[in-house]
Amino acid sequence: MSPSRTSRRAATIGGAAIGGALAGAGSAWFGAATYFARRVLTPDPYRPDDVVVRVLHTDSITLDATPDTVVPGRYGLWQGGEEVHLRFGDVLELDRELGRVRRRLLGVDRGVPRVGPGRLDSYYYGQDPGADLGLPYEDVLVDGDLGAMPAWIVPGAAGVGSRWAVLVHGRGARRFEGLRAVPALHRAGLTSLLPSYRNDTEAPPGHDGRYNLGLSEWRDIEAAMRMAISRGAQEIVLVGWSMGGAIVLQLLDRSVLAPMVSRAVLDGPVIDWADVLAHQARLHSVPAPVSDLSRTLMAQRWARGLIGLDERLDVARTDWVRRADELSHPMLLIHSRDDEFVPVAPSEALAAARPDLITFEPWSLARHCKEWNVDPARWDRVVTDFVL
Secondary structure, eight states: OOOHHHHHHHHHHHHHHHHEEEEEEEHHHHHHHHHHHHHSSSOOOOOOOEEEEEOOHHHHHEEETTTTSSSSSOOEEEEEETEEEEEEEEEEEEETTTTTEEEEEEEEESOOOOOOOEEEESOOOOHHHHHHOOOOOOOEEEEEEEEEEEEEEEEEESSSEEEEEEOOOOOOOOOGGGGGGHHHHHTTEEEEEOOTTSSSTOOOOOEEEEEEEETTTTHEEEEHHHHHHHOOSEEEEEEEHHHEEEEEHHHHHHHTGGGGGEEEESSOOOOOOHHHHHHHHHHHHHOOOHHHHHHHHHHGGGHHHHOOOOSSOOOOGGGTTTTTOOOOSSSEEEEETTOOSOSSSSHHHHHOOOOOTTTEEESSSOOOHHHHHHOOOHHHHHHHHOOO
């Protein structure tokens, strides 16, 4: 066999091997991208314990020191699922050598706390507007296109009036998340409506049982607005946390009721889902091509069955930095520069792009959607000033 034929044969074999390796790598990336997309979009009602209670006293609680438990502010703690709920505040002592932090115990709302595992509650409150805030409220059901969705109505200080606020919690959260905002809105004279929405543990599932990144959930908030209007609302303020912010932005873009909204307050909002997904991929050591491919798959009709979607998700439609010139409602953006889950950069970019509409209030120290926890007096003040 001549050297030239040997070289050609070697090249053919080598090319086939490289092609096979690349095909294998492509198949692995495709599978990983599908898995990543499903993890992002699939609701998970299970909330694992993430803190350990080491010592309990009548006026203090000692926890293992973690990035969350050493941050100043007010927080809640669940134990035994939701058997026990307590609230704690100021850091009293930090022992870096032992890895322990002692904090002021502010109250026990239910059950008997014990040494052992628990789950941090960033919402601080864990009951209802009456038990937590001492305010009168009504349990109602919002009639959405998927069925009845539980909600709370909390009248303003002067009773139910024409100015309402609809409070939209984030991905995997519940109505408790919005309770922190109610006292300030109540004092400002707004009636607060705190609805659940599709795929919450207490609301009907979506057609596909998947989160849609705000691209379908906005319809449930529109249904909540219809209830508010039927009860006398003539002006509505929307308040959204995390994915709740993304839901608010979609509603303002797509709902026939958007003209009823006078302004919006967004706390730790998802301004650009592509940025958040890329950030989460980096945190979990997911290669960038896998993250990019997962977003591409979400937008493809043919991939809906792989991911479990009823409708394709065009993630580009959630990029409000790129779409900044389409906004028309005044907004207050509250976002911590220490947010570990939803990076602050898109909020900063959006505020810079639309200074005519957007008031930006940057925080520090606070982790994701915990700005109120770190400085409740400031949060209440800036929100009150904005809605009055």
